[in-house]
Amino acid sequence: MPGFVTRFAPSPTGPLHLGHAYSAMLAHDMARAAGGRFLLRMEDTDLERCRPEWEAAIVEDLRWLGLDWDGPIHRQSPHIEAYNARLEPLAEGGLVYPCSCTRGDIRAALAAPQEGVVHAVYPGTCRGRSMESRQPGDALRLDLARALTHLADADLSFLETGPAHEGCHRIDPDRARREIGDVVLSRKGENFVAYFLASAFDDADQGITHVIRGEDLFDFTPVQVILQHLFGLPTPVYHHHRLIRDEAGRRLAKRDDARAIAKYRAEGATPADIRRMVGL
Structure with a gap:
């Protein structure tokens, strides 16, 4: 091989x-x-x-x-249901929750400036809802704080060989909470699955050892590394090239x-x- x-x-x-x-x-x-x-x-x-x-x-x-x-x-399109089915262990572990917030709801909740927030992240309005309360059209969000607690002993790091970010990068949990937040993984009834989730599954299933992509996707990498650890998937070497x-x-x-x-x-x-x- x-x-x-x-x-x-x-x-x-x-x-x-x-x-x-x-x-x-x-x-x-x-x-x-x-x-x-x-x-x-x-x-x-x-x-x-x-x-x-x-x-x-x-x-x-x-x-x-x-x-x-x-x-x-x-x-990927024929496998959307399979991707969503693989979220079941996270649901059973209480690491995801349903969310009915619209984009307008999220914008309104984020209207007040938040010190230390580099990117606008989901404010956690629906955090705490049970999976039993999920309705058609609800998104499924990762409870990042719980996920990071679950991975407290994991080596959340990745090797980058691209020219702008070369080196070993360790994911700081506090920074991840501030800058990533509770990302949407899927949306019920709409055949939707997040790019970084489907990509993480496929990279593992296809035996990808090196991910080569534009540096505009560098900020997605911590999310994928966290998901890889949650699902027991290997972390490839990353190379984010110039645009x-x-x-x-x-x-x-x-x-x-x-x-x-x-x-x-x-x-x-x-x-x-x-x-x-x-x-x-």
Whole structure:
């Protein structure tokens, strides 16, 4: 079994742009240089926005770039119920609770400034509700304080090899309570499961040893590490790479059709041109 297994995991909600191409090519190159495996995963749990035609376009662009992957494409959407079923041990352990708060409710509760809070986190309005009180449409939130108490003896750390955050990072429980809070893991009746939960399950199930992704996702990592420990999953090595930005310094997004790979292809660019554009 190769010791290096990574993946490229786009959401098929729009065209592949230069930033995606850089991430995919970097992960592919690192895997091949290590004699390892490169997998392709479609993170298509957003059932309203994901489209088969976007997936087909992404696959076409990746093949045009000269990338090949090991094994079939893994799609998350057929597994949403299975992801949610795996939350049962947390429910039995009292580590999750139902939440009926709307986004407006949360904004209102957070209207007063909170000293020491770097990111707006859920104020805990529904914390303390029992699972028996859960209604259709309720979200399921992680009770982070209880989870961290449950993991008091665990080594909550991860190794980062990306240039901006290189080193071993230990998760400070107090900071996690302030900056992460009780995140939503799923929502009943809406076939919704959180990105960082489905990704954590899939990384373990697919034997991912190295996660290579943009540095804009670095802040998700502590949440995933906590979930990995709660479910007894291994923690991979993380590599958060630089972002490809536009002339104004903004990171590229799906709306940046001007930088879509398909557009460069139509204008006569070659895969080597794309590599030069992103600094590979």
